[in-house]
Every structure is written in structure tokens, then in C-alpha cells.
Amino acid sequence: MSSRISPLQVYKFLPGLNCKKCGTTCMGFAVKLISRQAKIEDCPPLVNDPKYSDKLTKLRDLLAPLTSATETLVQIDSDKCIGCGNCIVACPENIILDPPSARGCNSKSPNALWTVEDGKIKVLHLEKCRRYPPSRMNCNVCEIVCYSGAIKVVA
Amino acid sequence: MMIENIVCTGCSLLCNDVDVEVQASSIKRTRGACSHGDSRLKGFQQNRLRRPLIDGTPTDIDKAIEATTERLKSAKAPLIYGGECSSNRTIELALKLAERLEAYYDAPPSICRVVIPIQEELEIKSFSLDEVLDEADFIIYWGVSAADTHLRHASRYAVMPRGSVVKMGRESRIVATIDARESMTMKISQHKILIDPCFDTRIAKAIADLVDGYSPSLDDVTARQIAILVSDLKRASFVALFLGSNILRCNYCGETVRGILESVRRLSARYKCSVHPMAENVNSYGQAKIMWKTLKTCSPYSFKEKKSAEPLHVLVARQAIDFVLAINSDVLTQIPLEASRSLRMKLACTTELRSITQENSVIAMPIKILGVEAGGVVTRTDGVNVDLKPFITNDEVPSEEEVLSRLLASI
Ligand code: SF4
Ligand code: SF4
Ligand code: SF4
Ligand code: SF4
Numbered sequence: 311m312s313s314r315i316s317p318l319q320v321y322k323f324l325p326g327l328n329c330k331k332c333g334t335t336c337m338g339f340a341v342k343l344i345s346r347q348a349k350i351e352d353c354p355p356l357v358n359d360p361k362y363s364d365k366l367t368k369l370r371d372l373l374a375p376l377t378s379a380t381e382t383l384v385q386i387d388s389d390k391c392i393g394c395g396n397c398i399v400a401c402p403e404n405i406i407l408d409p410p411s412a413r414g415c416n417s418k419s420p421n422a423l424w425t426v427e428d429g430k431i432k433v434l435h436l437e438k439c440r441r442y443p444p445s446r447m448n449c450n451v452c453e454i455v456c457y458s459g460a461i462k463v464v465a
Numbered sequence: 466m467m468i469e470n471i472v473c474t475g476c477s478l479l480c481n482d483v484d485v486e487v488q489a490s491s492i493k494r495t496r497g498a499c500s501h502g503d504s505r506l507k508g509f510q511q512n513r514l515r516r517p518l519i520d521g522t523p524t525d526i527d528k529a530i531e532a533t534t535e536r537l538k539s540a541k542a543p544l545i546y547g548g549e550c551s552s553n554r555t556i557e558l559a560l561k562l563a564e565r566l567e568a569y570y571d572a573p574p575s576i577c578r579v580v581i582p583i584q585e586e587l588e589i590k591s592f593s594l595d596e597v598l599d600e601a602d603f604i605i606y607w608g609v610s611a612a613d614t615h616l617r618h619a620s621r622y623a624v625m626p627r628g629s630v631v632k633m634g635r636e637s638r639i640v641a642t643i644d645a646r647e648s649m650t651m652k653i654s655q656h657k658i659l660i661d662p663c664f665d666t667r668i669a670k671a672i673a674d675l676v677d678g679y680s681p682s683l684d685d686v687t688a689r690q691i692a693i694l695v696s697d698l699k700r701a702s703f704v705a706l707f708l709g710s711n712i713l714r715c716n717y718c719g720e721t722v723r724g725i726l727e728s729v730r731r732l733s734a735r736y737k738c739s740v741h742p743m744a745e746n747v748n749s750y751g752q753a754k755i756m757w758k759t760l761k762t763c764s765p766y767s768f769k770e771k772k773s774a775e776p777l778h779v780l781v782a783r784q785a786i787d788f789v790l791a792i793n794s795d796v797l798t799q800i801p802l803e804a805s806r807s808l809r810m811k812l813a814c815t816t817e818l819r820s821i822t823q824e825n826s827v828i829a830m831p832i833k834i835l836g837v838e839a840g841g842v843v844t845r846t847d848g849v850n851v852d853l854k855p856f857i858t859n860d861e862v863p864s865e866e867e868v869l870s871r872l873l874a875s876i
């Protein structure tokens with residue numbers, strides 16, 4: 311199951327005023343918060359009006375994993391990894407960086423996004439992940455195919 | 466030194482794209498191998514037996530072969546056991562040895578030993594894993610959790626890769642997992658069907674019935690799941706079926722496999738169908754195939770009576786065996802502990818690694834590690850022969866093929 315935070319979850323903890331002081335609607339702001347194009351502080355009613363303090367605390371808790379995540383918001387727990395290679399072969403970016411992996415081979419190119427070494431995933435260039443700016447695509451293929459739950463796309 | 470594209474012998478998938486870094490006869494680093502393969506490749510030096518032993522005392526290989534010959538010659542009812550972790554040539558030599566000694570021959574139970582005879586009888590064709598990679602658009606894992614046994618099966622061949630026909634890889638394929646228990650493989654499957662143990666035949670028949678336009682008699686939930694599976698199946702053109710060891714848990718596994726394969730035969734009127742048994746040991750397929758070719762049976766065999774014999778635990782329980790030569794196979798783990806006591810000290814073995822069987826053998830003969838120090842041909846899960854090339858030199862111990870050839874020559 312995906313562990314991603316959905317815009318609706320975030321929206322629930324916003325004031326819901328649609329005042330556009332943040333430059334967009336509440337829902338638009340929720341999306342921006344997840345993709346880290348906005349900060350909680352960009353919503354003045356939420357941070358300034360004490361009646362939203364409960365929502366504010368809950369929102370901070372909800373978004374906490376984003377601050378601990380890697381720049382791409384893909385977290386990898388290599389202790390859990392079993393080295394199956396599913397992520398390497400399924401990742402749409404990796405097969406462009408290392409074409410033989412499109413046909414099931416382990417990536418060998420130094421330019422690959424990742425490879426399996428000593429029976430575990432080894433990240434080489436996570437900055438090339440499609441979630442990374444500027445593309446910020448909403449990909450989570452690696453998380454879907456990972457048998458062991460070693461990969462978590464947190465937002 | 467980095468050696469590229471060796472064949473991993475961690476399981477019967479025999480991945481051929483693994484790189485290893487070798488230092489002083491040990492493998493220090495692996496690239497491309499899954500965690501199972503990595504343990505096999507890096508672990509052997511710590512776990513191996515270095516010298517032949519007779520009654521626990523170190524000796525040389527000539528004396529060990531001589532002692533084994535004596536024991537085999539004087540035995541009235543010897544058993545030659547194993548082959549699932551040996552090369553095809555070793556298996557052939559083991560069978561010749563058993564024939565010459567009029568011995569029993571057996572190996573651990575495996576899904577290959579059940580599937581291959583029925584597949585041959587029903588004349589069900591099979592296609593290679595490379596064809597599955599390129600073309601198969603409907604994958605069925607049945608009684609097998611590839612995620613636990615053949616870790617790279619989905620990524621290397623069956624699900625993830627982009628083939629010449631299935632151009633989008635996993636997006637061009639439908640995956641179904643049918644099993645009596647939940648498994649990690651279900652995570653990558655669109656269809657997850659949990660069935661009662663031994664219910665496999667009914668499920669297989671229901672699938673074939675629905676494809677042929679009849680309605681199956683199943684309980685509501687399963688019937689609905691099967692109907693959804695069949696609606697996807699109807700759009701497929703190449704069905705690849707992988708059968709695994711969980712089917713062996715059913716007491717009637719022979720009937721179960723026959724039932725499944727009869728349904729596959731019906732499906733092959735409409736689809737390109739491929740069936741692969743997925744046994745864990747590196748050469749279970751070769752063991753079963755050679756046994757079938759030589760003896761026309763995959764059941765335990767008595768060369769004295771020239772027919773199938775009783776199962777190993779029965780033979781052991783009634784003390785019908787007076788000496789065992791284990792061919793790199795942990796025979797003592799295959800029988801109940803109580804019964805296995807009667808076999809202790811009536812054992813000789815060839816062995817890559819330390820094992821319970823080796824610890825209880827009168828004669829233990831260490832051998833070169835297959836696929837690392839020794840070459841030889843083994844057979845992949847799809848029946849394709851793979852030539853293993855040694856890449857580490859070890860002159861201290863012989864290859865298993867050499868030990869078996871010498872035993873055969875001296876008997
Ligand atoms: S500033 Fe806050 S309340 Fe106003 S629209 Fe943006 S998110 Fe909603
Ligand atoms: S999120 Fe997508 S692009 Fe990024 S690593 Fe995972 S599969 Fe690759
Ligand atoms: S898919 Fe998961 S378990 Fe498999 S190699 Fe990638 S991180 Fe490891
Ligand atoms: S799947 Fe099997 S052959 Fe392939 S790397 Fe893993 S253990 Fe080795």
C-alpha cells in the first residue's frame with residue numbers, strides 16, 4: 311500500500327477559507343505543501359488565528375516525514391531490501407540512464423539511478439528521480455513493485 | 466579483480482549477469498546478485514569442509530575414495546542420493562553408479578519431479594524464460610512465492626522487463642498469484658487468489674471452464690475472483706505458468722499437478738502456454754529430467770528390482786538400506802530425526818559445505834564449489850542447459866564429477 315500523503319489529508323487540516331492569501335485555494339495549497347513548493351507559514355490564517363491551533367499541530371505532525379525524507383521524497387531502508395531488482399527494472403528513469411536494465415539486467419552503468427550491490431539496493435543518483443525538481447512528476451513505481459517495503463515514497 | 470557476467474548458482478534461475486570481486490580465492494563483493502545469491506557467493510569459504518574425513522580424522526582424497534568404494538561394495542542395499550545441487554554429468558554418473566551397484570536411487574522431493582513426467586505425458590510444450598520475457602502477457606505464479614525463492618524471477622524475466630512484444634514491461638502484463646497462503650509475490654499481482662489447500666485442481670478447471678464458456682461450481686467469493694481473472698485472461702495471448710513447491714504440501718500433489726496441467730492443455734488450444742516448475746535447488750530440474758530420461762520415472766528407484774521403490778522414509782524406517790552415498794545433498798534433513806539415527810555412521814558424502822549429513826558421515830569428501838571453482842552443465846527452471854565456468858582456482862579439493870568418475874571406475 312502506498313504511504314503517500316494525499317492532498318485531501320492535508321486539506322482537512324487547513325482553514326478551508328479559500329481566501330487565497332497563500333496565492334491559491336486551500337486545495338491548491340495542500341498540493342503545494344506536499345510537493346514542498348510552499349511552507350505551512352505561507353497560510354496566514356492558519357498560523358495567526360488561535361482557533362486553528364489544533365489543526366496547525368496536526369498538520370505539522372502529518373507533514374513531519376517530508377522533512378526527514380531525501381530530496382526526492384523517496385526513502386530507502388536498505389536493511390529491509392532483499393535485492394530483487396524490481397525497482398531497478400521498473401523505474402522509468404533508470405532504464406533510460408542504463409538501457410540494459412530495461413530487459414531485466416542489473417544496472418551496471420555509473421550513471422544509473424541505482425544498482426544492487428552485495429545483495430542490497432545501492433543508490434547512485436537519486437537526484438535523477440522524476441520526483442526531483444524540476445520535473446516533480448508524481449511517480450511511485452519503485453514503491454509499488456518493492457516486495458519488502460524497503461522503499462517508501464512519502465509524499 | 467572484478468569478474469563480469471558470471472552465472473549465479475544461488476538458485477535455479479541461474480542469473481547470468483552477476484559481477485564478482487575476487488580477492489585471495491574469496492568473493493568480497495557482488496554486483497547484481499540478490500541477497501540469496503550474495504550469501505551463496507560470499508559465504509562458501511567460511512562454511513566449507515577443507516579436508517576429507519574418515520571417522521572424523523583428516524585424510525586425503527585417495528583414501529576417502531578407496532574407503533567409500535569398499536563400503537559401497539560390501540553394502541547389500543546401498544542408496545545413492547542427491548543430484549539437485551550437482552552438475553548434469555555428476556547426476557548421470559550417480560545413476561550409473563547406482564545401476565552398477567544395483568542400489569536404490571533417490572533425491573529430495575521437488576516440484577520438478579512431479580511436473581516433468583506429467584508434462585511429458587500430456588505433451589505440454591514449454592517456452593524459454595527469454596521467450597517469456599519478450600512475449601508473455603499473462604503470468605501465473607501458482608503455489609510459488611518467487612519473492613521468497615527466486616528473488617529476481619519477476620525483475621529478470623517474468624514481470625518487470627520490457628520485451629519485444631510486451632513493450633511496456635509490467636504495464637503490458639497481468640500477474641496472478643494463486644496460493645494457499647499469502648506471500649510477498651502478491652504485492653506485484655493484480656489477481657491474488659487465496660485457495661484452500663489441495664483445491665488447486667478445481668480452481669484450474671474453473672479457469673479453463675470459464676474460458677471455454679461454461680460456468681464453474683465454486684463458492685461465491687472465489688468464483689467472482691476467478692471470473693475477473695478470466696476476463697483479463699481472455700485478452701491475453703501468451704500465458705506463462707510457474708508452479709512451485711507449495712503444491713507439494715498437498716498429499717495428492719501428483720493429482721493436483723495433473724489437474725492443473727490438464728486445464729493448461731485446454732487453454733493451449735487458445736493461447737501460447739508455457740509451464741515451468743520452480744524448484745529452489747540449483748539443479749533440481751536437471752536431476753528430475755535426467756532421472757526421467759534414464760528411468761522413465763521420477764519416483765525413488767530400485768536398480769535391483771528395476772522398478773520404483775518405496776519413499777525414503779519408509780525404506781529407512783524398515784531398515785532396508787545399509788549404506789548411503791549422499792551426492793552433495795543433505796539427506797538426513799529429509800527424514801524424521803528418529804529414523805535418521807539408524808543411518809548415522811552408515812553414510813558417505815561428497816559435500817561443498819558443512820552439513821548435518823556431513824557431520825554424521827563416516828566418510829566426507831569436500832568438493833569444489835560448483836559454478837565458482839568447478840565448471841559443469843546445469844539446467845535452468847525452463848529446461849535450458851547453462852554452462853557454468855569456474856572463475857576461482859582451487860587445487861586442494863577435486864570436483865564432484867571427478868570423485869564420481871573415480872568411484873565408478875573403481876566399482
Ligand atoms: S491562505 Fe490558508 S485559508 Fe487562505 S486559501 Fe490559502 S490555505 Fe486556504
Ligand atoms: S519515484 Fe519513479 S523515477 Fe523516482 S526512483 Fe522511484 S520509480 Fe524511479
Ligand atoms: S524493489 Fe525493494 S527489495 Fe527489491 S531491490 Fe528494490 S529496494 Fe530492494
Ligand atoms: S535469483 Fe537466484 S540465480 Fe538470480 S541472483 Fe538470486 S540466487 Fe542468484
